[in-house]
Amino acid sequence: MNIGEKVDTLQAEIDQKRQEIRSDHYSMSIGELISLYQQEEIEIHPEFQRFFRWSDYQKTKLIESILLGIPIPPIFVSQREDGIWDVVDGLQRLSTIYEFVGILKDENGKQVVPLVLQKTEYLPSLTSKIWEDKEHPDGSIKGLTPTQRLLIKRAKIDVNILLKESDTFAKYELFQRLNTGGSRANPQELRNCILVSLNPKLYRWIKQLSADENFQSCISLSDKTLEEQYDVEILCRFLVLRNIDENALSKIPDVDTFFTDKIQEIANNDNFDMEEEKAAFEKTFQLLGECMGNDSFRKYDVAKQKFSGGFMLAPFEAIALGIGYNYKQYNATCSDIxxxxxxxxxxxxxxxxxxxxxxxKARLPQLIPLGRKLFVS
Known part of the structure; x- marks a missing residue:
């Protein structure tokens, strides 16, 4: 194949993918974005709040920027079939505005306590300011004045829209590329956000499973790793790897991308058997919880004859996935386990x-088959 043919092939790929993405953009006032939220025509997925947290000072700085006329970065949304906009990037900017205005609701539909602003370098008088003091409509106590509220409502933010006609890959890719890098989201937090966006029911099911008492006892994570959603990552690994074809394990190009792709496949699979996976999960961790507890996946020192340290993925991949693969016929005693x-x-x-x-990448092709072979009754 000559160079010209390679260029033609690349151009064909570019042309094909560009045809699969349909987008538009508007410059919208904050007042319009407030109305969209009140009319439930934009979805910010409050579940995401646990993955992307701003301090009250960071939120105050956003309001300060708006008041000072500093341009706000654009917001990216994806248009659903019903016309509703799903926020892909801009969650904290919009939720901060909605929280300050006093209309933000949490994932249970309850109104969040309105934001109280803090002192900033350029606007020290923002201290203790709220959107509107309804007992004192002139804003003389703590609320912004009508003029200041209008200043915010009339401020413009660019909105980039991925239209519903786009190929299904586009929303996922946009979300992933906008939310990767820096400290914005670790790989599992990103997967969780994709899950919420693609299949909220599955996400809630996974979160419920991850709270299982036996599972939490076995993995025994620190508060920090729990906050980073590592328990959900471990559970997702169980779901992805329990029945995976062993031949596929040697073909994994990048582990994080592999798990993200597989979770997306599960989210889009109408035939994913939640009851079967739940049964395998509960039986596996009931056995381990009763027999091993937090020693299940800790390192065992053969010389000292004791378990020590924290949770390790390697023993999890052999032990939990071995038992999970054979769970229907696995009835070993605690002593045997x-x-x-x-x-x-x-x-x-x-x-x-x-x-x-x-x-x-090197570990999985060895440990998954080994665990399936060892944990057979």
Whole structure:
């Protein structure tokens, strides 16, 4: 193939994908964006609030920027079939505005306590200011004046719209690319946001499963890792890997991308069997919770004959996924399970699969088949 043909192939790919993306953009006033929210014509997914948190000072700085006429970065939305706009990027900007105005609702539909502003370098008199003091309509106590409220409502924000005619990949790719990088979201927080956007029912189901008492006892995570949604990531790994074709494990190009793609597939799969997966999950962690508790996935020191440290992915991938794969016929006693887990730490197949220089891409093709083989009644 000559160079010209390669260029033609690239151009064909560019042309095809550009045809699959339909977009538009408007410059909208904040007043219009407030009306859209009040009329439920824009969805900001309050569930996302746990993934992207601004302090009250950061929120105040946004309001300060609007008052000072500093341009606000554009907002990206995706238009659903029913015409509703899903916010893809701009969650905190919009939710801050809605919280300050006093109309923001949480994921349970309850109104959030309105934002009280703080002192800033350029506008120190913002201290304790609220949107409107209804007992004192002139704003003489703590509320902004009518003039100041109009200043905010008339301020413009550019809105980029991914239209409903776009290919389904476009919304996912836009969301991923806008929310990757820096400290904005770790890979699992990003997957959670995609789940909420694609299949809120599945997301709520996963969150409910992740709260299982036995599961939480077995993984025994710190408050920090729980806040970062690591328990949900571990659960998602269980769902993705429990029945995966072993041949596919050696073809994973990038682990984070692989799990994100697989979670998206599950979210879009109308035939995903929640009851079957729940049964496998609950049986697996009932056994481990009763028999091992927080020793389930900790390192076992063969010399000292004791478990120590925190949760480790490698034993999880062999033990939990081995039991989960065989859960229907797995009826070992607690003594058998404990001995098997202790023995695995002396198994050269297991110990050679992880360690210095071994990442998940190299580890999974060894540990998943090993766990399926070892945890058979």
């Amino acid at each position: 404990k001995n098997k887990i202790i023995e695995i730490w002396s198994n050269p197949e297991f110990t050679s699969a992880f360690g210095r220089g071994k990442d998940a």
